[in-house]
Amino acid sequence: MNATDPAGPTEPSAAGHGPAHDAPSPETGPSSGGPSTGTGPSAETGSAASGGGAADHRDAPAAASAADAAQPPAAAGPDALLGPADIRELAAALGVRPTKQRGQNFVIDANTVRRIVRTADVRPDDVVVEVGPGLGSLTLALLEAADRVVAVEIDDLLAAALPATVAARLPGRADRFALVHSDAMHVTELPGPAPTALVANLPYNVAVPVLLHMLATFPTIDRTLVMVQSEVADRLAAPPGSKVYGVPSVKAAWYAEVKRAGAIGRNVFWPAPNVDSGLVSLVRRSAPLPTTATREEVFAVVDAAFAQRRKTLRAALAGWAGSAAAAEAALVAADVSPQARGESLTVEQFAAIAEARQRIKGAGV
Structure with a gap:
């Protein structure tokens, strides 16, 4: 599906954490893909943390008690996915009350998560990692299609409740599910076999840093499909020369072939958010870029080039190279015009x- 395909009422958006109201679309960030400067809450649960989070932050024991007390709604029929009534019932049992003021939005349409799994090309032998599972809408759909699912959730309450939801809705697949209770930006290893796919409805205020961190940390992730704020989706998939081409575009292209994979409407969330959403597909490069420079070295050039995007590269890279003359020497040696600007360059x-x-530098010049 192309970027302009609207999401109709029966096939809408993603699951887990959804759109934050007025969420920023990070243009820059540390070379390592560190936290963005955004402050908006995550969608489904309202936290600014990279694994999602609820507005009612309790300590772990209290959260576990609340989760134990909440009885996840069992599937009413052969469909194990969560519907609107299930979402509301589970949210009420856990004491999670979505509000527009806090940017909390729950995905309530099962066709949406089916669409995501289908678009992500999830396969029976896939080990899928999901960041920010929230109440588990997308988690359940992934478990139906993949071999294993590992969900990374930072919120105490939601992390404590999710295994029970999986056991109640998909008892035959519960042993194929693992939960990592952590901030996704701090995750450096996952239980079980190495992940082959990343499928997530990312908390929008930290979507780019989390995406880059996961791609850098887990090189076995071959295919990725994420739902992000529409503006961020445009930036991630932008080609050189476009108005929104920038740091996220170049850094994502370092790892993968990136494209828009669909547009998501607002009517599938409870409550409806103030932003549109988009799906972005990333297929990892079959071979690394043919360069002797490290990722950190390349990303340092990218950050410098876009920190002053109106300036020519000779001027913008002066601080990075040590002087404008040194920047020009590197540019000429790379067959790049010193008068060019960062938005015109490929990765x-x-x-x-x-x-x-x-x-x-090695030659001592």
Whole structure:
């Protein structure tokens, strides 16, 4: 589905944490893909943390008690996915009350999560990692299609409740599910076999840093499908030369072939958010970029180039290279015009600049 395909009422948006109201779309960030500067809450649960989170932050024992007390609604029929009534019932039992003021939005349409799983091309042998599962809408759909699902959730209450929801709705698949109770930005290993796919409705205020962190940390992730704020989706998939091409575009392209995979409407959330959403597909490159420069070295060039995007690269890279003359020397050696600007360069050209500077420094120039 292309970027302009609207999500109709029967096939709407993603699950887990959804759109934050007025959530920022990060343009820059540390070379390592560190936290964004956004402050908006995550969608489904209202936390600014990268694994999601509820507005009612309780300590772990209290959260576990609340989760134990809440009886997840069992599937009424052969369909194990959560519907609107199930979402509201589970939220009420857990004491989670979504409000527009706090940017909390629950996905209430099962066709949406089916669409995500289908678009993500989840396969029977996949080990899928999901960030920010929230109440488990997307988790259940992934478990029906994949071999295993590992969900990363930061919120105490939601993390305590999710295993019970899985056991109640998909008892035959519960042993194929694992929960990591942690901030996704701090996750460096996952239980069980290495993940092959990342499918998530990312908390929007930290979507880009979390995405880049997961791709860097788990090189076995071959296919990714994430739902993010529509503006961020445009930035991630933007080609060189476009108005929204920037740091997220280049850094995502370092890892993968990136494209928009669909548009998501607002009417599938409870309550409806103030922003539109989009799906982004990332298929990891079959081979790393042919460069001797490291990811950190290339990303440092990218950050410098877009920190002053109105300036020519000769001026914008002066601080990075040590002087404007040194920047020009690296640019010329990389066959890039010193008068060009960052938004016109491909990720391969950024890598060439980093490599050229590396060669020049090695030669003692």
